[in-house]
Amino acid sequence: MKRIVREVTSLTDEDFFIVLNHFNAKFDFPIHYHPEYELNLVLDTEGKRIIGDSIKEYKAQDLVLIGSNTPHAWTGEDGKAHVITIQFHTNFLSDKSLTRNIMTPIKEMLDRSKLGITFSPEVTASMIERIERLTTSRGFDSLLEFLSILYDLSISRNQTTLSSASYIGSIAPFKSKRIDAINAYLYDNISRSIKLSEVANIVNMSPSAFSHFFKKRTQRSFSDYLSDLRIGHAAKMLIETDNNISEICFDCGFNNLSNFNRTFKNQKGCTPREFRSQQKLIIKH
Structure with missing residues (x-):
């Protein structure tokens, strides 16, 4: 019996990224994967987080970057959690753009994200307001802010990869x-x-x-x-x-x-x- 399902996301070819803002979130989705990158912020609950073959407990504030086709799932207390999910295409920036010197930290972070990356409590706390603003902002400024968030995460200290490479x-x-x-x-x-x-x-x-x-x-x-x-x-x-x-x-x-x-x-x-x-x-x- 297969325990992992493929999710079809609502991200279209015309989108740079989408932001899904779930209040009173229910953790009723099984372990799943999809070809898009995902930045997931979980607030106001605690439980277990599965990324690949990593099963770890999280508390209060959890921010994880997940790479393309990496299985993942969260558990938590239904009805209390606030979850903000940002999904974006693997080709949202061209390969040539990612080879530019200024983009090197982002490229290296995206390469590592296939293992799942969690960020320090300090970095997570500093990102909450910025990620929340993305749920209401529109237009070109929202794209610039999203790129700024990715860059700041890519140069942040104490990033931790979660899954084992062989999995x-x-x-x-x-x-x-x-x-x-x-x-x-x-x-x-x-x-x-x-x-x-x-x-x-x-x-x-x-x-x-x-x-x-x-x-x-x-x-x-x-x-x-x-x-x-x-x-x-x-x-x-x-x-x-x-x-x-x-x-x-x-x-x-x-x-x-x-x-x-x-x-x-x-x-x-x-x-x-x-x-x-x-x-x-x-x-x-």
Whole structure:
């Protein structure tokens, strides 16, 4: 049974962006995705937020940027929340415009948004009034203000990505052909044991030189990085398939169930069974 649905948004080809202003919002929409970017501001409630394979609690004020086709959903207390959602096309700015120096922060933020980005409480608080004004403003000034909001968010400090890259199927660019080759190899062989030495051979390095190179480029040890990929892939299977947990364990390259459960809980804060149950609780048919 699929637990994620595709939403058809009301954004048209003639729109730069749309603003949806929901007072007394009801959280009755299942986990969903759509090709448009979405900036979502949730006020006056608390609950759980799902972005990809990230399930986290939020309180009072929550501001998240969600990339194209990234599954997402919120829960909260029905009838009390105020939710403002801004949706905009992936091509609302041309690729050439985004390569201009002044647009680099926005481009990099949009690239990361496929993982979901949450902003600090201070930044969120500073954006509330500006986002609320967009619900009533019209014309060219509203476009300028929207671009200004995106820029200010893109240069803000303490941004946090939410979903694991392997769940989304996207690895942050490292500007290295060798890292790209390594990622492709890891994805293709995720279901089996992978030794550091065999990956080092792909890029013609000794194991020790490869370890140093990999950590310098990714800021992670190879073993931790591979573990993250496996857990992200497992989370995707827990959400999108009905495979039993033992099958998922071995399909993701773990050689025993206890190690899989322990590693999953260390990374996600819950067991695979609890993770799947939380996903089911979100859905309201």
